[in-house]
Amino acid sequence: MRAVGYRTAGGPAVLEDFELPVPEPGPRDLLVRVEAVSVNPVDVKVRASADPGGTPRVLGFDAAGVVTAVGNEVSLFSPGDEVYYAGSIGRPGTDQQFHLVDERIAGRRPRSLTFAAAAALPLTTITAWETLFDRFRLGPDSTGTLLVLGAAGGVGSMIIQLARALTRLTVVGTASRPDSRQWALDLGAHEVVGHGELPEGPEGVDYVFSPFTAGQVEHFARILRPGGQIAAIDEPEGLDLLPLKTKSIGFHWEFMFTRPLFQTPDMVVQHELLDRVAELVDAGTVRSTMTTQLGPIDADHLRKAHEMVEDGHMTGKVVVAGF
Template identity: 80%
Template structure:
């Protein structure tokens, strides 16, 4: 039995994406076989496609999906066939740009009932990254106060950090954005303030950084002593020494760490996605889909990759259906 998919055989520009016919995979012990109804595109998709050669077999990308459980492995306890789910998968397994996809049940959540599959597909990767930043790295809680700076506040992760911080903490959120539409978006999501990248005040407590290159000295100036940074990028040759005088803590956040290393607390991602679904269905958090470019095929994904690659995205770009 075969299925439709989109992948690439050699790293390069969007033109390397091609439509494929692949064999349907079989679930492992804790796997869900999901009929994918929608996917979204993230910067990691663009980065991998442009720089990572897949080897002998074509590689299928995609780290966000929403769909319906088609079948389950013998040790699955959290879901049953017919359940609607949303998730971000793992970077060490084939991606979500295929009709039927395997995901470990411990990193999948119940799809928000109030959202379409396309709307739900915009959320998982950015939600997990935002949640782990706020609650695993910064260790914030419902009574946490202080000031959080969210760089690139209108991007996918920034959009979710703003919403989760407002819904689940008492922290003051300052977003950065340069364009009027980006500023409006961040304010609409709940940022207390939105300023230019060079207008940040001194004495802030926390900084979320999706672009850290060349910023460490600036961060050291504006953070209070004992402040904290969480970064999701990987600039080469990063020098953290300017942070020492203020005893500033630097965290890395990679949402794939739990599934990559099969950590004992891997099910936390299932739990946080379920909690976010509750927040969405209660109206406390909203989806971040801003573009739906149509069916999941090579042409549609090329368009979506190009939109992300241009670096001007507000929210998320989604594709729905095969």
């Protein structure tokens, strides 16, 4: 089968085309014929820093495709089913013609979306869902103000939509350019401010989602109400959380690969939430965040997609479709 990966860490130019054997499904695995993938910051980070020592490593996490075979313990899907999912950082990636994924972290593809539009969603959807409902423990009656840093990015775009659809929060986003501000407003943000204009004042905010935490903790401590909460997805070195203590502010890490990486007993929650979001998409409540589609899936187009993500100015998601 055709695949795209790299043999040594570096820039987008290290990506190359490979021919690899089609993998055999394990007991809980789906063998998926991949129709579309999307590129996330984690792809860029792994490619730049994780050296496979000359052995081909296939990248890619988001995918949408068709189940072609199943393991002998699979109960949630059958061959012919159309799925979307984000895979696991502990297994080979989705940038290949056929891919194995544990059935417990795959969802049924939204019927109203193309494979490409569906492939934009899984990783950011899971991250957003777990932030809101696992870390912050929000519910349909939850109120207060949520500040979403990087509101026009992949995760920010999904947090805005899910918070508006499934809570009563007031959602404030940050964005720097007119087009990204408008994108966040179109997705449902009540207000959008510049990255350097985080809200100040006695009213405060209750929740902060942060993909950019370095140098921000003291600012968060000022703007959050006592008992407020932060969820971060980045990895700033030497992070000092002491400024949060006097307001008893909670700090959470969100890493959407935790369940598949550690095979947690509740892994199937990711299947369930992807199915729920597919229902919201098909109802017209949530929309795909795909803004750019490239293709076919080969080294040339994945290099371009990596460059776009690495630039740091993406609005929404870039998808690469078709082998």
